[in-house]
Amino acid sequence: xxxxxxxxxxxxxxxxxxxxxxxxxxxxxxxxxxxxxxxxxxxxxxxxxxxxxxxxxxxxxxxxxxxxxxxxxxxxxxxxxxxxxxxxxxxxxxxxxxxxxxxxxxxxxxxxxxxxxxxxxxxxxxxxxxxxxxxxxxxxxxxxxxxxxxxxxxxxxxxxxxxxxxxxxxxxxxxxxxxxxxxxxxxxxxxxxxxxxxxxxxxxxxxxxxxxxxxxxxxxxxxxxxxxxxxxxxxxxxxxxxxxxxxxxxxxxxxxxxxxxxxxxxxxxxxxxxxxxxxxxxxxxxxxxxxxxxxxxxxxxxxxxxxxxxxxxxxxxxxxxxxxxxxxxxxxxxxxxxxxxxxxxxxxxxxxxxxxxxxxxxxxxxxxxxxxxxxxxxxxxxxxx
Amino acid sequence: xxxxxxxxxxxxxxxxxxxxxxxxxxxxxxxxxxxxxxxxxxxxxxxxxxxxxxxxxxxxxxxxxxxxxxxxxxxxxxxxxxxxxxxxxxxxxxxxxxxxxxxxxxxxxxxxxxxxxxxxxxxxxxxxxxxxxxxxxxxxxxxxxxxxxxxxxxxxxxxxxxxxxxxxxxxxxxxxxxxxxxxxxxxxxxxxxxxxxxxxxxxxxxxxxxxxxxxxxxxxxxxxxxxxxxxxxxxxxxxxxxxxxxxxxxxxxxxxxxxxxxxxxxxxxxxxxxxxxxxxxxxxxxxxxxxxxxxxxxxxxxxxxxxxx
Amino acid sequence: xxxxxxxxxxxxxxxxxxxxxxxxxxxxxxxxxxxxxxxxxxxxxxxxxxxxxxxxxxxxxxxxxxxxxxxxxxxxxxxxxxxxxxxxxxxxxxxxxxxxxxxxxxxxxxxxxxxxxxxxxxxxxxxxxxxxxxxxxxxxxxxxxxxxxxxxxxxxxxxxxxxxxxxxxxxxxxxxxxxxxxxxxxxxxxxxxxxxxxxxxxxxxxxxxxxxxxxxxxxxxxxxxxxxxxxxxxxxxxxxxxxxxxxxxxxxxxxxxxxxxxxxxxxxxxxxxxxxxxxxxxxxxxxxxxxx
Numbered sequence: 013x014x015x016x017x018x019x020x021x022x023x024x025x026x027x028x029x030x031x032x033x034x035x036x037x038x039x040x041x042x043x044x045x046x047x048x049x050x051x052x053x054x055x056x057x058x059x060x061x062x063x064x065x066x067x068x069x070x071x072x073x074x075x076x077x078x079x080x081x082x083x084x085x086x087x088x089x090x091x092x093x094x095x096x097x098x099x100x101x102x103x104x105x106x107x108x109x110x111x112x113x114x115x116x117x118x119x120x121x122x123x124x125x126x127x128x129x130x131x132x133x134x135x136x137x138x139x140x141x142x143x144x145x146x147x148x149x150x151x152x153x154x155x156x157x158x159x160x161x162x163x164x165x166x167x168x169x170x171x172x173x174x175x176x177x178x179x180x181x182x183x184x185x186x187x188x189x190x191x192x193x194x195x196x197x198x199x200x201x202x203x204x205x206x207x208x209x210x211x212x213x214x215x216x217x218x219x220x221x222x223x224x225x226x227x228x229x230x231x232x233x234x235x236x237x238x239x240x241x242x243x244x245x246x247x248x249x250x251x252x253x254x255x256x257x258x259x260x261x262x263x264x265x266x267x268x269x270x271x272x273x274x275x276x277x278x279x280x281x282x283x284x285x286x287x288x289x290x291x292x293x294x295x296x297x298x299x300x301x302x303x304x305x306x307x308x309x310x311x312x313x314x315x316x317x318x319x320x321x322x323x324x325x326x327x328x329x330x331x332x333x334x335x336x337x338x339x340x341x342x343x344x345x346x347x348x349x350x351x352x353x354x355x356x357x358x359x360x361x362x363x364x365x366x367x368x369x370x371x372x373x374x375x376x377x378x379x380x381x382x383x384x385x386x387x388x389x390x391x392x393x394x395x396x397x
Numbered sequence: 398x399x400x401x402x403x404x405x406x407x408x409x410x411x412x413x414x415x416x417x418x419x420x421x422x423x424x425x426x427x428x429x430x431x432x433x434x435x436x437x438x439x440x441x442x443x444x445x446x447x448x449x450x451x452x453x454x455x456x457x458x459x460x461x462x463x464x465x466x467x468x469x470x471x472x473x474x475x476x477x478x479x480x481x482x483x484x485x486x487x488x489x490x491x492x493x494x495x496x497x498x499x500x501x502x503x504x505x506x507x508x509x510x511x512x513x514x515x516x517x518x519x520x521x522x523x524x525x526x527x528x529x530x531x532x533x534x535x536x537x538x539x540x541x542x543x544x545x546x547x548x549x550x551x552x553x554x555x556x557x558x559x560x561x562x563x564x565x566x567x568x569x570x571x572x573x574x575x576x577x578x579x580x581x582x583x584x585x586x587x588x589x590x591x592x593x594x595x596x597x598x599x600x601x602x603x604x605x606x607x608x609x610x611x612x613x614x615x616x617x618x619x620x621x622x623x624x625x626x627x628x629x630x631x632x633x634x635x636x637x638x639x640x641x642x643x644x645x646x647x648x649x650x651x652x653x654x655x656x657x658x659x660x661x662x663x664x665x666x667x668x669x670x671x672x673x674x675x676x677x678x679x680x681x682x683x684x685x686x687x688x689x690x691x692x693x694x695x696x697x698x699x700x701x702x703x704x705x706x
Numbered sequence: 707x708x709x710x711x712x713x714x715x716x717x718x719x720x721x722x723x724x725x726x727x728x729x730x731x732x733x734x735x736x737x738x739x740x741x742x743x744x745x746x747x748x749x750x751x752x753x754x755x756x757x758x759x760x761x762x763x764x765x766x767x768x769x770x771x772x773x774x775x776x777x778x779x780x781x782x783x784x785x786x787x788x789x790x791x792x793x794x795x796x797x798x799x800x801x802x803x804x805x806x807x808x809x810x811x812x813x814x815x816x817x818x819x820x821x822x823x824x825x826x827x828x829x830x831x832x833x834x835x836x837x838x839x840x841x842x843x844x845x846x847x848x849x850x851x852x853x854x855x856x857x858x859x860x861x862x863x864x865x866x867x868x869x870x871x872x873x874x875x876x877x878x879x880x881x882x883x884x885x886x887x888x889x890x891x892x893x894x895x896x897x898x899x900x901x902x903x904x905x906x907x908x909x910x911x912x913x914x915x916x917x918x919x920x921x922x923x924x925x926x927x928x929x930x931x932x933x934x935x936x937x938x939x940x941x942x943x944x945x946x947x948x949x950x951x952x953x954x955x956x957x958x959x960x961x962x963x964x965x966x967x968x969x970x971x972x973x974x975x976x977x978x979x980x981x982x983x984x985x986x987x988x989x990x991x992x993x994x995x996x997x998x
Contacts, residue, residue, distance in 0.1 A: 122620070454808050512981070
């Protein structure tokens with residue numbers, strides 16, 4: 013190896029690693045990494061569209077603190093480790109003024125260590141796991157309802173209907189586990205008997221063994237804490253193995269339009285949990301829905317709405333604090349109590365969301381109908397005979 | 398054309414000094430990137446020890462990285478160990494795993510060993526998820542917050558240097574010669590009286606330590622691990638590509654491959670994340686067909702460099 | 707959660723095992739052929755299956771074809787793809803050290819998966835043609851899986867018939883027994899290699915096409931099939947073609963039983979442990995075959 017070649021290599025390394033720092037004045041730059049490819053690509057893309065729309069709307073209203081808002085988004089490929097690197101890059105190299113959260117609890121958990129290290133306020137709109145916010149973090153804020161209450165509506169409807177037994181299954185990752193645990197606690201409190209419980213690995217496609225056991229346990233209700241892919245596989249295989257509880261609910265996935273597109277008739281009657289629906293009577297919800305469809309040519313999911321609301325809430329915090337200073341914005345966000353197009357917002361001292369309500373929806377004749385809670389519902393649940 | 402005698406060590410010293418001084422004026426991101434580059438050098442170099450020298454392709458090598466990550470993380474969180482010691486423990490854990498896996502599997506001939514290693518990382522991921530009381534399962538493990546990137550940079554750099562030095566020592570020793578004999582013709586090696594099983598196992602154990610320590614260090618640096626992120630196939634793939642590209646069975650081949658591909662990865666990945674695996678696949682195909690001895694192999698031919706480079 | 711296991715449940719599980727076993731056998735047969743004839747370990751086998759599934763998906767969703775009728779089309783397309791791959795890349799590593807063919811097919815597999823991701827995105831696709839089940843004697847017989855089973859069994863039977871009775875089939879078997887002797891007998895070994903790879907790709911595609919009706923399709927779906935096909939070959943014995951049949955059935959049954967008696971989490975581990983155990987105790991496979 014000649015010294016020239018080696019020298020060139022070293023130079024290349026150094027150059028690749030040091031990038032030109034961004035201009036600090038001018039627009040307010042908000043950085044984030046989102047799952048645009050990989051396992052979470054579907055919801056991650058929805059969230060990024062929510063961010064884009066919020067950026068546009070904030071600027072249309074004059075920006076923040078008299079400056080334009082510019083979002084800098086990278087793709088973390090649905091990997092926590094990549095997300096960590098990207099937030100380091102955003103904060104130390106790109107020198108963004110603020111950050112917004114990524115998709116999913118797992119990635120949020122990983123990157124919040126970085127944002128805490130550099131004392132940057134991070135509104136994490138798609139982090140639904142309680143534990144993230146109970147580790148003494150100071151600058152993290154939750155927007156959506158926690159995983160544990162995703163299926164609160166299911167348990168409520170089941171109890172009111174007089175059903176007795178429930179089976180709980182989940183994917184073995186952060187969010188579904190928390191969701192399953194929360195559902196189990198809610199079920200026990202309501203007097204339902206948990207007759208079957210099993211976890212399956214991420215990426216699992218074959219549920220036959222699990223379903224055969226579940227069928228034998230004969231539950232009235234099936235609560236499945238899933239993501240999208242497994243929810244689809246599960247629904248199909250239940251049909252194939254003739255597993256028919258009176259109520260079946262999935263967590264993530266049941267609320268996406270794609271669920272029905274892929275499954276068609278098989279989706280009928282399945283319940284999904286949603287953080288938000290376009291039909292809910294929140295201020296600005298309809299306007300958001302219409303503007304979104306106009307801009308992106310498809311309907312928003314709750315991930316879009318959460319992303320939009322999270323960005324809006326951060327903007328509100330900055331406005332009330334009158335500065336970008338992290339500690340002042342933090343105090344503003346802690347004290348804030350409001351209702352956005354996404355629903356109610358109020359956090360406790362840890363930044364944990366206490367006011368937002370989940371809704372339960374059901375696929376009826378190819379359409380999503382909100383069936384719980386009563387004050388937000390626009391239809392009644394239908395039961396298998 | 399040959400380089401003057403003292404040039405190579407001199408260049409090494411200069412580069413070493415530059416890398417050692419870098420953290421003083423590098424950004425957090427830059428230090429992390431440097432640390433990752435060292436990690437890849439260590440990983441590639443370790444893979445080379447078994448697959449490059451003996452010809453036994455280890456498709457599941459990331460398993461040692463993951464085991465090291467978990468061992469280190471568990472010791473740090475549950476037993477409160479200091480991370481440097483936990484890192485060494487990670488290397489030891491990986492070594493033990495290599496013993497458990499290698500003992501049965503290395504008795505198999507080449508292709509069967511490769512097949513057996515194919516599913517290893519998935520199995521380990523499943524096991525880690527299963528023993529969730531210990532490992533946190535799908536929830537992952539969160540380490541207490543600690544900003545030690547700078548120190549880890551140096552330790553990882555040391556690891557990379559150590560693996561490279563180890564490769565040099567082995568390649569220039571009788572032990573290494575025997576390993577390469579196994580690669581060239583295992584039956585002849587056995588006929589010559591070499592205990593192929595013992596040699597393969599020794600190489601396998603040595604090849605596991607590097608990834609084990611690297612895994613534990615990475616876990617400390619990232620602050621959070623979960624089964625998917627520490628047992629991904631793509632890590633094994635990247636190790637393989639780096640070694641093939643640089644030149645398997647050489648000392649500096651893995652280093653060249655690791656640095657070159659890491660730099661390319663930084664530039665390409667930032668712009669075109671979508672074609673990343675395709676490029677890797679294409680590089681593997683190209684190297685296997687066109688330059689099976691890697692970059693270093695080509696240079697060795699052209700400049701008549703010593704075999705032990 | 708502990709559930710009391712009844713004979714009906716075990717019966718259901720065995721049924722599932724048999725249904726999936728036929729698919730395993732079909733796909734693994736292709737891999738066995740490549741290994742037997744060319745001593746090449748084709749890690750790209752799973753991606754070939756995946757491409758077969760995509761062909762079916764597009765014919766079904768764009769042209770409205772009955773997905774089961776797309777099977778021959780899928781197989782034909784991948785037959786050609788296989789020929790091309792062999793002619794362009796794989797033939798260069800036949801006879802080379804196994805490391806080369808392993809790495810080459812490994813590179814090809816990564817490239818194929820990524821190309822598919824680029825072309826079609828990682829979004830799930832499904833072929834919602836037939837769902838649900840018939841209730842037979844208290845057991846649920848999944849409609850899509852049963853029909854796929856019939857096709858798979860037929861295809862596998864045809865493949866065996868081909869290998870046993872036709873001239874080309876015999877030439878393939880001869881080449882896999884001994885390359886040199888086959889050449890001496892006047893067989894064009896290069897051509898046999900070409901056709902074998904094409905045939906094996908077609909078999910994988912057939913499996914993929916059938917699979918498309920049962921599970922959701924995505925670019926990464928092939929990887930686990932490569933591993934399972936290897937497992938089948940190891941169980942049945944490398945180079946032992948009827949062994950692929952036995953191995954396939956065995957794997958199907960063991961997997962389903964494992965997920966019943968253990969949890970879904972551990973059933974992956976079981977398959978792997980089975981592989982290692984068989985490799986150690988009887989490396990030539992349960993039916994015996996060629997020693998490498």
